[in-house]
Each structure stands twice: as C-alpha cells, then as structure tokens.
Amino acid sequence: MAAVPAAERPKTSPKSVKFLFGGLAGMGATVFVQPLDLVKNRMQLSGAGAKGREYRTSLHALGSILRHEGLRGIYTGLSAGLLRQATYTTTRLGIYSVLLERFGGADGTPPSFLAKAAMGMTAGAAGAFVGTPAEVALIRMTADGRLPPGERRGYHNVFDALVRMAREEGVFTLWRGCIPTMARAVVVNAAQLASYSQSKQFLLDSGHFRDDILCHFCASMISGLVTTAASMPVDIVKTRIQNMRTIDGKPEYRNGLDVLLKVVRYEGFFSLWKGFTPYYARLGPHTVLTFIFLEQMNKWYQRLFLTA
Numbered sequence: 001m002a003a004v005p006a007a008e009r010p011k012t013s014p015k016s017v018k019f020l021f022g023g024l025a026g027m028g029a030t031v032f033v034q035p036l037d038l039v040k041n042r043m044q045l046s047g048a049g050a051k052g053r054e055y056r057t058s059l060h061a062l063g064s065i066l067r068h069e070g071l072r073g074i075y076t077g078l079s080a081g082l083l084r085q086a087t088y089t090t091t092r093l094g095i096y097s098v099l100l101e102r103f104g105g106a107d108g109t110p111p112s113f114l115a116k117a118a119m120g121m122t123a124g125a126a127g128a129f130v131g132t133p134a135e136v137a138l139i140r141m142t143a144d145g146r147l148p149p150g151e152r153r154g155y156h157n158v159f160d161a162l163v164r165m166a167r168e169e170g171v172f173t174l175w176r177g178c179i180p181t182m183a184r185a186v187v188v189n190a191a192q193l194a195s196y197s198q199s200k201q202f203l204l205d206s207g208h209f210r211d212d213i214l215c216h217f218c219a220s221m222i223s224g225l226v227t228t229a230a231s232m233p234v235d236i237v238k239t240r241i242q243n244m245r246t247i248d249g250k251p252e253y254r255n256g257l258d259v260l261l262k263v264v265r266y267e268g269f270f271s272l273w274k275g276f277t278p279y280y281a282r283l284g285p286h287t288v289l290t291f292i293f294l295e296q297m298n299k300w301y302q303r304l305f306l307t308a
Contacts, residue, residue, distance in 0.1 A: 022093025088131025
C-alpha cells in the first residue's frame with residue numbers, strides 16, 4: 001500500500017513581502033487617521049502639570065485646533081506618523097505574520113488563542129523598540145501647537161525633529177519612554193492582533209460571513225474596541241513621558257509609576273481613560289484600515305504570484 005504523502009503547507013508570500021505589506025498597510029491607514037491621532041494626543045496632554053483641562057471634549061479640541069492652527073494644523077506630525085508606521089508597524093506585523101506561519105499547523109491550521117497572544121506581544125515589543133524615535137517625534141510635533149509660541153519646539157518635519165533631539169538632548173532622548181512604549185505595545189498587540197485573528201475566525205466559523213472586506217471590517221472593529229479599553233492607561237503614561245521637558249535639570253516625571261500617581265492625584269482616577277472617544281475613533285479606523293489594506297495586498301499577491 002502506497003504511503004500517504006505528508007500534508008504540504010500552502011504557499012505563502014516571502015518574509016520580506018510580509019514586512020513590506022505590514023508597513024504599507026499601516027502607512028496607508030495613517031494618512032486617513034492622523035487628525036484623530038492629533039486630537040488623542042492633545043486630549044491626553046490636557047491637564048498635565050496640575051493645570052486645568054484645555055479641552056472639554058474631543059470636538060472642542062478639534063474645533064480649537066482648526067480655529068488656531070488652520071486646516072493644515074490637523075495634519076501636524078504626519079511625517080512622523082508615517083515614519084512610525086514604516087518602522088513600528090512594518091516590524092510588528094512582519095514578525096507576527098512570520099510567527100503565525102511558523103507555529104501554525106502543517107495544513108495551515110491557525111495556532112491557539114494563547115499562542116496568538118504571545119506572538120502579538122513579542123511582535124509588539126520588537127516593533128515598539130524600533131519605532132520609539134519616530135513615536136517621540138510624533139508626540140512632540142502633535143503637542144507643539146498647544147504651547148505658547150515662545151515655548152514651541154518648532155520641528156519642521158520628523159527628520160528635523162530626530163536630528164535636533166539627538167543634538168540638543170542626546171541620542172538616548174530618541175528612546176525616551178521606550179519602556180512604557182514597549183509595555184503599551186505588548187498590551188496593544190496582545191489585544192489587537194490576537195483579538196483580530198480570533199474575531200475573524202469566530203465570524204467565519206459562524207457561517208454568516210465570508211472571507212471578504214465585511215468580515216475584515218467587523219473583526220477589526222471588535223479588535224479596536226478591545227485594544228482601546230486595555231491600553232489607555234499605559235498610553236497616557238507613554239505620551240506624558242515622551243512630551244515632558246526637563247526644567248532646571250529636573251524632569252517632570254521620574255518614571256511611568258510617577259505619571260500614573262500624578263494623573264490620579266491631580267486629575268482623578270478616570271483620567272487614566274481620558275480621551276476614550278478620540279482614542280477609539282483613531283484606533284478603531286486605523287485597525288480597520290490597516291487590516292483591510294493588509295488583507296487586500298495579501299490577496300492580490302496570492303492571486304498574482306502564488307496561484308498556479
């Protein structure tokens with residue numbers, strides 16, 4: 001009796017293509033959601049230093065930005081946002097795709113939920129370390145417009161920001177807040193990547209969805225909601241540390257725990273979730289667009305290069 005041949009893995013795109021598609025998907029999404037990212041950062045910085053809140057709501061923040069900085073003002077920091085995606089998202093989605101393929105079954109069966117979560121955390125931490133310099137530049141550029149003209153840093157673009165930070169404050173400033181950035185990425189990616197894969201799998205198994213844009217959209221919205229709820233306290237720590245100034249040789253915050261304690265003490269416990277609406281308004285669509293772009297690029301690559 002002839003031996004049954006071992007199951008062959010389905011053809012997949014090369015690792016370099018996975019990394020490239022991950023970055024391009026994130027950059028494409030950023031073009032659409034940059035104004036929401038700006039509002040989120042402004043809301044998280046509102047009330048810093050025991051000051052009164054500058055913005056009452058997200059709409060108030062958006063209106064204030066348009067009124068004082070003009071239409072171009074809502075796209076402040078776009079170059080930094082694109083560089084962040086080119087570094088952070090390329091790394092995290094590329095590594096996640098590789099791990100998903102590596103630890104999946106020989107017949108293409110996906111890994112378990114816990115395995116997906118571990119892969120998401122690993123990919124997120126690696127991507128966050130690579131993307132921290134662009135993240136610091138993004139936070140500072142989006143925060144600049146809220147300051148009086150004499151106190152603004154006035155970065156012209158992301159490359160000007162990186163060069164000036166290294167020259168004026170030292171190279172290690174580019175990785176300021178690296179630990180909370182990586183911690184946030186672990187939370188975000190464990191929630192986002194794993195919940196997206198799991199939600200998509202659940203929707204497909206229900207029999208009511210096909211593997212199309214509607215399924216990707218619904219899975220992405222679920223993933224974005226889970227991620228928003230889990231990661232906001234860590235995100236506000238990251239934002240405050242990366243934007244802080246050193247006054248008379250003394251930084252505003254000693255570490256992430258100091259940020260949390262000061263926010264709770266001066267602004268209230270629920271201020272850790274300050275800006276929930278713009279955070280989800282930014283993260284939800286960004287998650288949706290990133291995964292839709294990624295899925296469509298993978299489908300086209302499969303159709304053009306891998307289908308016999």
